[in-house]
Amino acid sequence: MAGGGGGSGLSPSRCGASLRGKCAPAPGFPGTAPVCAGLPPALLWAPGFPQKGLVLRVLPCSLFFLRILACSVKKNRYFLLIICILSCSLFLFLCLLARSVKKNNIYIYYISFVQVPLYRAMDNEGKSCIPAELSDILESVSFLDLVGKPSPMESTVLYNPEEQEAYQPLKVFLRVRPFSVAEMENHESQGCVTIEDPQTVILHAPKESAAMKNSERGIGQSVHRFTFSQVFGPETTQSEFFEGSTKEIVRACVNGVNGLVFTYGVTNAGKTFTIQGTSKDLGILPRSLDMIFNHIRGRQYLKMNFKPYLSNDVKKLEDAQVKQEEAIKAALLASLKEEMENVSGAVTNMCHVELTPSNYTSKNQPFDPLEKNFVPLDTHRTNTEQRTQASVWISFCEIYNEYVYDLLSVLSTSKNQKRRVLRICEDQGGNSYIKDLKWINTQSTEEACKILKIGNKNRSFACTRMNEQSSRSHSIFSIRLLKLTDEHQPHVLGVSELSFCDLAGSERCNKTQAFGDRLKEAGNINNSLHILGKCIAALKQNQNPKMKPSYIPFRESKLTRLFQPFFCGKGKACMIVNINQHASTYDETLHVMKFSAIAKQVIQTILPKSLGYFPPKLVGGDGKPIVRFDVNASLDDLPDCTEASTEEEVDITILSHEDLLKTTESLKEKLVAERQSKLLLEVKIRREMAEEMFRQLLETEEAWSNRLEDLKDSYEETLESKFEMYKEAIKKHAYMCAMEQIEDHYVPIEEFIAEQEKVEDRESKILQLERQLDEQSQRLLALGSPNSDILTTENGTELDLANKMMKRANEGLQKQCTEKDELIKSLKLKIQKLNETLLEANEGYRKMAEENSRLKHTIMLKDQEMNNLQNWAKRVLELEETVSSLQKELERKKHFSAEEPKQQKPRRGLLANLKSTVAGTASTPLGKGWGKGEDISTPSRKQVLFAHKTKE
Numbered sequence: 001m002a003g004g005g006g007g008s009g010l011s012p013s014r015c016g017a018s019l020r021g022k023c024a025p026a027p028g029f030p031g032t033a034p035v036c037a038g039l040p041p042a043l044l045w046a047p048g049f050p051q052k053g054l055v056l057r058v059l060p061c062s063l064f065f066l067r068i069l070a071c072s073v074k075k076n077r078y079f080l081l082i083i084c085i086l087s088c089s090l091f092l093f094l095c096l097l098a099r100s101v102k103k104n105n106i107y108i109y110y111i112s113f114v115q116v117p118l119y120r121a122m123d124n125e126g127k128s129c130i131p132a133e134l135s136d137i138l139e140s141v142s143f144l145d146l147v148g149k150p151s152p153m154e155s156t157v158l159y160n161p162e163e164q165e166a167y168q169p170l171k172v173f174l175r176v177r178p179f180s181v182a183e184m185e186n187h188e189s190q191g192c193v194t195i196e197d198p199q200t201v202i203l204h205a206p207k208e209s210a211a212m213k214n215s216e217r218g219i220g221q222s223v224h225r226f227t228f229s230q231v232f233g234p235e236t237t238q239s240e241f242f243e244g245s246t247k248e249i250v251r252a253c254v255n256g257v258n259g260l261v262f263t264y265g266v267t268n269a270g271k272t273f274t275i276q277g278t279s280k281d282l283g284i285l286p287r288s289l290d291m292i293f294n295h296i297r298g299r300q301y302l303k304m305n306f307k308p309y310l311s312n313d314v315k316k317l318e319d320a321q322v323k324q325e326e327a328i329k330a331a332l333l334a335s336l337k338e339e340m341e342n343v344s345g346a347v348t349n350m351c352h353v354e355l356t357p358s359n360y361t362s363k364n365q366p367f368d369p370l371e372k373n374f375v376p377l378d379t380h381r382t383n384t385e386q387r388t389q390a391s392v393w394i395s396f397c398e399i400y401n402e403y404v405y406d407l408l409s410v411l412s413t414s415k416n417q418k419r420r421v422l423r424i425c426e427d428q429g430g431n432s433y434i435k436d437l438k439w440i441n442t443q444s445t446e447e448a449c450k451i452l453k454i455g456n457k458n459r460s461f462a463c464t465r466m467n468e469q470s471s472r473s474h475s476i477f478s479i480r481l482l483k484l485t486d487e488h489q490p491h492v493l494g495v496s497e498l499s500f501c502d503l504a505g506s507e508r509c510n511k512t513q514a515f516g517d518r519l520k521e522a523g524n525i526n527n528s529l530h531i532l533g534k535c536i537a538a539l540k541q542n543q544n545p546k547m548k549p550s551y552i553p554f555r556e557s558k559l560t561r562l563f564q565p566f567f568c569g570k571g572k573a574c575m576i577v578n579i580n581q582h583a584s585t586y587d588e589t590l591h592v593m594k595f596s597a598i599a600k601q602v603i604q605t606i607l608p609k610s611l612g613y614f615p616p617k618l619v620g621g622d623g624k625p626i627v628r629f630d631v632n633a634s635l636d637d638l639p640d641c642t643e644a645s646t647e648e649e650v651d652i653t654i655l656s657h658e659d660l661l662k663t664t665e666s667l668k669e670k671l672v673a674e675r676q677s678k679l680l681l682e683v684k685i686r687r688e689m690a691e692e693m694f695r696q697l698l699e700t701e702e703a704w705s706n707r708l709e710d711l712k713d714s715y716e717e718t719l720e721s722k723f724e725m726y727k728e729a730i731k732k733h734a735y736m737c738a739m740e741q742i743e744d745h746y747v748p749i750e751e752f753i754a755e756q757e758k759v760e761d762r763e764s765k766i767l768q769l770e771r772q773l774d775e776q777s778q779r780l781l782a783l784g785s786p787n788s789d790i791l792t793t794e795n796g797t798e799l800d801l802a803n804k805m806m807k808r809a810n811e812g813l814q815k816q817c818t819e820k821d822e823l824i825k826s827l828k829l830k831i832q833k834l835n836e837t838l839l840e841a842n843e844g845y846r847k848m849a850e851e852n853s854r855l856k857h858t859i860m861l862k863d864q865e866m867n868n869l870q871n872w873a874k875r876v877l878e879l880e881e882t883v884s885s886l887q888k889e890l891e892r893k894k895h896f897s898a899e900e901p902k903q904q905k906p907r908r909g910l911l912a913n914l915k916s917t918v919a920g921t922a923s924t925p926l927g928k929g930w931g932k933g934e935d936i937s938t939p940s941r942k943q944v945l946f947a948h949k950t951k952e
């Protein structure tokens with residue numbers, strides 16, 4: 001099965017390759033749209049551009065204008081700015097008129113009704129950037145394309161009928177299998193499936209099903225409705241089913257479009273029956289074969305010298321190779337003798353009864369019931385139609401436990417012989433194909449059916465509880481149709497492929513009661529189907545522009561790798577969902593239906609033949625190309641690497657004991673050689689690492705010393721600034737205190753002296769008065785004696801007068817005394833206050849002294865820090881010693897390894913600096929103020945402190 005297909009033209013990858021170097025793909029353009037998006041060169045106004053199609057590249061042009069705009073604003077060129085704005089407006093106006101048309105999956109933008117091209121892109125050499133392929137497309141844009149088509153899809157439909165099918169939802173057909181008598185007896189019929197109309201089916205959950213139990217619990221529903229492209233009921237015959245489902249895809253195949261039909265469903269749902277049918281009631285595969293052979297009747301190429309090769313190519317065989325092919329076919333057919341007659345009879349019967357109402361007998365009959373429906377093989381080559389011939393080749397393989405096996409390999413009679421595992425490879429277009437898969441030339445439906453039967457015999461069938469003839473693998477039957485010109489000068493026109501994939505049942509492990517190998521099979525089947533489901537879900541998600549694109553895990557299973565091309569536009573796919581109506585398998589059936597509901601939403605993008613694939617190449621018997629169909633392709637595109645496999649896989653169980661021993665021996669030798677080379681590599685790496693470490697050590701050392709220097713400087717600066725700050729603070733504080741005291745208790749000295757003088761004056765007056773008082777008292781005493789009586793009598797009046805005077809004087813004196821006492825009291829109060837102020841000043845001074853001592857302590861601590869720094873410096877010296885010892889060690893090693901001594905890097909002045917720093921710090925007081933840059937005339941910090949102390 002290959003992803004490639006017929007038709008000439010460019011595959012996306014080739015198209016990308018041819019454009020590379022000229023222009024990058026346009027990021028904003030839909031589809032592949034490789035229309036010169038890089039826009040590196042100049043834009044040229046070219047009214048005379050002779051092309052009819054106008055390429056209006058909105059995004060790059062907008063960017064270009066924006067750039068000019070930004071530039072002009074930056075450089076203040078307002079004239080340019082105005083021109084730019086005007087051009088932008090014009091451009092936007094033209095954009096509004098712009099329409100797009102899709103030609104061969106490339107979106108071409110043009111301006112409606114305007115036949116004058118706007119510009120074209122030029123490369124650096126002045127040549128047109130538009131690749132030749134695109135120019136052809138542009139040439140082919142008709143006026144019809146340029147008018148009145150709102151969407152690219154519509155324009156596609158209008159332009160080319162072949163591209164009508166470019167976008168269509170994946171066709172999903174449902175086939176409901178009838179009950180067998182045994183199943184009816186087992187009460188499997190509980191009305192689970194109701195066909196509402198030809199597109200809709202309704203599932204009713206039976207009582208025992210998990211779906212019903214869930215719905216009773218309020219989770220989910222018991223009734224589900226599903227729509228399909230077409231629903232085929234139990235009464236549908238094989239013929240009706242073929243007509244309604246597969247015929248279209250077979251028709252497309254004979255017209256050169258690849259096709260894939262795959263069946264999906266639980267085990268025992270009728271998948272194999274649908275594809276292969278029985279000998280009496282043939283399925284879609286033999287019917288498709290019959291349709292193809294009927295179609296090519298009379299134009300069949302009977303020789304075997306053209307054979308399918310890789311994914312999409314054709315190999316021209318030498319005579320010997322042709323004989324070999326014939327022998328292989330004969331051997332294959334010989335392995336099936338007994339069924340021949342049955343098959344032959346059934347096919348002939350089918351042809352008689354169903355396809356040819358009257359006289360169809362054999363392949364030589366000219367009757368073709370499909371002829372009227374069919375487009376000729378090559379519609380675009382009607383002149384060569386008469387000479388066109390077709391050769392049919394078939395292959396049959398299975399994917400069992402994630403291994404691909406060829407079902408047409410003739411197994412030897414030896415029971416121990418293991419089947420050969422085939423690899424899935426990719427050609428240069430990224431199309432998967434199965435390497436070494438046998439392709440057998442067939443000349444009739446009967447022959448093909450025989451070969452199918454042989455393949456079936458080799459297929460991995462195993463009896464499960466649910467289906468006695470259950471297929472435990474995914475089988476793929478492929479038909480390749482080679483379209484050739486006349487026999488004399490053979491020429492390959494195209495290759496198309498139709499594949500039928502009968503997927504293994506999607507049942508759950510517990511239902512089938514699988515153990516051992518069966519459990520492993522079920523696990524692998526479930527896994528590959530799960531990945532198919534993931535791919536389909538991711539495809540659906542990616543087609544929704546509102547959702548974030550997600551990774552499509554095609555490569556996670558063999559099945560999806562082979563299906564990938566069909567989901568990537570290189571063919572048509574159609575899904576057949578088979579269900580039975582059993583109540584016991586309702587939940588599995590519901591799961592299948594939900595899966596198919598997602599698949600139905602996938603939109604298939606079928607690339608037009610002209611762009612979709614590589615054209616087929618004709619290669620010789622040696623695999624080298626003989627005829628190249630793409631004249632533009634470079635030699636690099638030749639299939640020289642047919643082994644472009646992406647994964648290496650060998651089933652070692654097929655090897656004999658001796659082979660295994662030999663393999664082990666050779667592997668051991670390889671291991672030893674590998675170890676030796678690894679050892680050498682390790683030595684080399686270690687040496688490089690040591691050098692690198694040494695270099696890093698030096699760098700670290702330098703960095704550390706720099707950092708040390710910086711730290712020292714910064715500490716010095718900090719200390720100095722702090723010291724200055726404290727000094728200032730102390731000064732300020734002392735000044736403030738003094739000022740406050742002065743303000744509170746200030747008495748002018750003159751006032752004080754005047755007051756003192758007053759006090760002294762008053763005291764002297766008091767003394768004088770006291771003396772007078774004493775004198776007066778003595779006189780009074782003298783008067784009081786006997787003599788005094790005489791005096792009294794004699795001088796009575798005089799005495800009275802004197803007494804009165806004395807009394808008055810006494811009173812005056814007492815008054816003066818009280819005044820003086822009060823004055824003395826107030827003066828004493830003042831003195832007391834002054835004493836208090838003095839005490840407070842003393843207290844302030846004491847505090848300042850304390851602050852001073854604290855500062856001294858801080859300075860002491862900083863000194864200690866400086867000492868620590870000195871210790872750091874010592875440590876660096878030690879490191880230096882270590883480094884030098886390491887250096888010596890390295891030199892010794894270098895000498896030992898007899899390598900060229902490398903010149904040692906001159907050590908930067910780090911260590912020298914450190915040494916000098918340490919020496920400097922040891923000989924001079926630390927700190928910037930006391931350090932190397934200090935002026936000798938300025939006093940050192942210690943001197944300042946000492947002076948301060950002495951002041952204290």
Ligand SMILES: Nc1ncnc2c1ncn2[C@@H]1O[C@H](COP(=O)(O)OP(=O)(O)OP(=O)(O)O)[C@@H](O)[C@H]1O
Nearest residue numbers: 177178267268269270271272273467470471504505
């Ligand atoms: N439409 C039908 N009409 C009559 N019989 C049918 C129909 N579909 C299936 N059967 C019968 O049902 C049985 C199971 O069918 P079949 O083997 O095709 O199932 P299956 O899905 O391929 O199972 P498995 O996945 O296990 O291979 C067969 O005996 C087949 O003849």
